[in-house]
Amino acid sequence: xxxxxxxxxxxxxxxxxxxxxxxxxxxxxxxxxxxxxxxxxxxxxxxxxxxxxxxxxxxxxxxxxxxxxxxxxxxxxxxxxxxxxxxxxxxxxxxxxxxxxxxxxxxxxx
Amino acid sequence: xxxxxxxxxxxxxxxxxxxxxxxxxxxxxxxxxxxxxxxxxxxxxxxxxxxxxxxxxxxxxxxxxxxxxxxxxxxxxxxxxxxxxxxxxxxxxxxxxxxxxxxxxxxxxxxxxxxxxxxxx
Numbered sequence: 001x002x003x004x005x006x007x008x009x010x011x012x013x014x015x016x017x018x019x020x021x022x023x024x025x026x027x028x029x030x031x032x033x034x035x036x037x038x039x040x041x042x043x044x045x046x047x048x049x050x051x052x053x054x055x056x057x058x059x060x061x062x063x064x065x066x067x068x069x070x071x072x073x074x075x076x077x078x079x080x081x082x083x084x085x086x087x088x089x090x091x092x093x094x095x096x097x098x099x100x101x102x103x104x105x106x107x108x109x110x
Numbered sequence: 111x112x113x114x115x116x117x118x119x120x121x122x123x124x125x126x127x128x129x130x131x132x133x134x135x136x137x138x139x140x141x142x143x144x145x146x147x148x149x150x151x152x153x154x155x156x157x158x159x160x161x162x163x164x165x166x167x168x169x170x171x172x173x174x175x176x177x178x179x180x181x182x183x184x185x186x187x188x189x190x191x192x193x194x195x196x197x198x199x200x201x202x203x204x205x206x207x208x209x210x211x212x213x214x215x216x217x218x219x220x221x222x223x224x225x226x227x228x229x230x231x
Contacts, residue, residue, distance in 0.1 A: 001173055003156065036217035038157075045206060045224055046149075046157065051217040089157050093216045097162075097170035101149075104156040 004029065004090055004102035011108040017078040020105045022090035023071060028100055030071035034093035037066060037075045041086045049088075050075060077107070085109045112137035114207050114222035122201075122229050128194040132207030132222060139188045140165040145210040147218060148181060148192045150203040158203075162210055163190055197229045 005023040012018040022035065029035060033053045038046035048057050050066035053073060063078045073092070077084055090102035118130035132146065139146060147162035161171040163181045171179050175194070183190040194201060204226050208218040 003158075034216045038218070045221040046218070047221070048217060048219050051211075051219070052215060057219065091157075091159070091217070098172065099159040099162075099216070101157040101159060 001094055001098060001100050004092060004100055006088075006090060006102040006105045008103070009106045009108065011110055012077075012080045013110045014080055014082065016080050017076060018080060018107065020075045020077075020088055020090075020107070022073040022075070022092075022102045024073075024092055024100070025071055028092040028094040029068065029073050031095065032093045033068065035066065035068060035073040036091045037064075038089045038091065039084075039086050040089065046089065080109055082109050112209070112220060114209065114220060116205060116207050116222045116225040118225060118227070120226060120228060122197055122227060123231050124198055124229055125196055128192070128197050128201060128227055128229070130192045130205055130207075130225065130227070132190050132192075134188045134190075134209075139183065139190065140185050143211065143213065145170075145212050146183070146190045147208045147210045149206045149208055149218070149221075150201075151206070151224075152200075152203040155203075160192065160194075160205075199229050201227070202229045203227060 037050040040046045054066040065076045088105045094100045122128045145162040148160040161181045163169045178195045180193040204224040206224045207222045209220040
């Protein structure tokens, strides 16, 4: 069970859109529509942003959206804002009631 | 609203057992809708799922940690606990407890603030 692969960093200017990829295998991301995304500000606990690949919890901005194609899930942040600067992690169900997180992506707002 | 709070020693010696407790307040740990999980994060690194438990005691563990991990639940105290044996410096991390939706959903929707555990002599 290896960590899902994410780019180490992604950056964008305010107002722009950015996309973070999360690449797994046919045993995790590719087999289930059960990818969730978490935002983590420095020194804080992770916060759920997307679940079941593309669903937003109540209270999460609609600027955040999720999708999946094959073994790769993606998180898109549109209308980038300064408060979006944080680390982002994907997580997938990996079968047999196990779960695997991504390597994490640092988002920088230029 | 429901809150989770981790507690336990912040310093553990190598080869000893790390023990943490998560107290659930503002709601019942015996809800049929949730599992309760432990996730850790070494300093400056990513998140790693350790394991999850249902109020009935049913558990699931990360295969890479399974031989050293025990998660238990005490419904009378609204708590669940983590024990990690034979720790090394590599187990130094912030340990989070979290509520996990299941029944085909499988995501962590509520997290504790985390507690740093350092493994050092």
